[in-house]
Amino acid sequence: MALTNLDQPTQIRPNEGFDENSLKTFLKNELNLIEGIINISQFPSGFSNLTYLVNFNNKDFVLRRPPVGANIKSGHDMNREYTILNGLKKIYNKVPKPYIYSDNLKIIGAPFYLMERKKGIILRGNTPKKQLPDKLGMRKLSKEFIFTLAEIHRLNYKKAGLENIGKPKGYISRQVKGWINRYLASKTSDISHINYVYKWLERNIHENKFSSLIHNDFKYDNLVLSDDGKYHVLAILDWEMATLGDPLMDFGTSLGYWIDKTDPENIQQNKFNLTTAEGNLNRGELVSKYSKESKLDVSNIVFYYVFGLFKIAVIVQQIYYRYKLGKTTDERFKNLNEIVKIYGLMAKRSIDKNSIDNLF
Secondary structure, eight states, rough: OOOOOOOOOOOOOTTTTOOHHHHHHHHHEEEEESOOOEEEEOOOOOOSSEEEEETTTTTEEEEEEOOEEEEEGGGGGGHHHHHHHHTTTTTOOSOOOEEEEEEEEHHHOEEEEEEOOSSSSSTTTTGGGGSOOHHHHHHHHHHHHHHHHHHHTSOTTTTTTOTTTTTOOOHHHHHHHHHHHHHHHHHSOHHHHHHHHHHHHHTTOOOSOOEEEEOOOOSSEEEEOOOSSOOEEEEEEEOTTOEEHHHHHHHHHHHHHHHOTTSSSSHHHHHHSSSTSSSOOOOHHHHHHHHHHOOOOOTTHHHHHHHHHHHHHHHHHHHHHHHHSSEEEEOGGGTHHHHHHHHHHHHHHHHHHSSSSSOO
């Protein structure tokens, strides 16, 4: 049975709107669109860059811009994300087509880019159970999930002209040290498990000779799925953190988001995804399938999983830090510090047990 489209835009949140007439004039001039009506709404999910639906004369576009109050460098660099999509579109059909980028702050008050809207299903952590695929469908989807990640890691990024978007040499060391620094810069309280984890990661830095294009935020709610009951991946969204590096670091982040049914109830309640739904592969099965698809050595998977958990904790901490400073008033962020603690606990248990499964 086909699912209902679950990713509908809603009214723009307070303090996240912009001058619609200014955007209308820009689009009309730059994309050679005829005069007409513009309607703008906001996709309410997600915690990073802001995403809007722009309907101009009944044609849909998606607009991406940095969050209010955020540093526009690195993960909020709209030009970089636009460039990555532009390159990937030449070699890969599972990305939206980018149309235009602008860094003129007079238009909407921030850099932004416009891309096509890929219509389909996006499953999120708050998706009602009755709207999820059945057990067989989830099994099928979780297998396609891991196949698609391995597919990304096999892409010829040089053919896409993306050989300069990252520096594979020394990638693991830079990532570990960089995320530690980000955590310390956004720290709001002392969390013992997090302290233990980042010191362990620092002691266990190594380098992998193999490198590839990596997405860096590959999870269910960044996938647009077909609406025909087959759950094929139509498009992969949110490429703002994509780079070149060790693909197992990418996989580790995905594992970090993957909550199993054997994880404690309080952790399952704080999940960002739908990975506990009946039929999903568990983390161990994901590793086995990824190893088969990628042909990579996964014997050190605990390091990558712990890194993934820590990285997610830092991303959440940075959002919570902005909330504490009053740079965002989004009430969804007020208890994110509890999520940071949970991810720290998961990482500590993984280290203690030298395992990614059955941690409690």
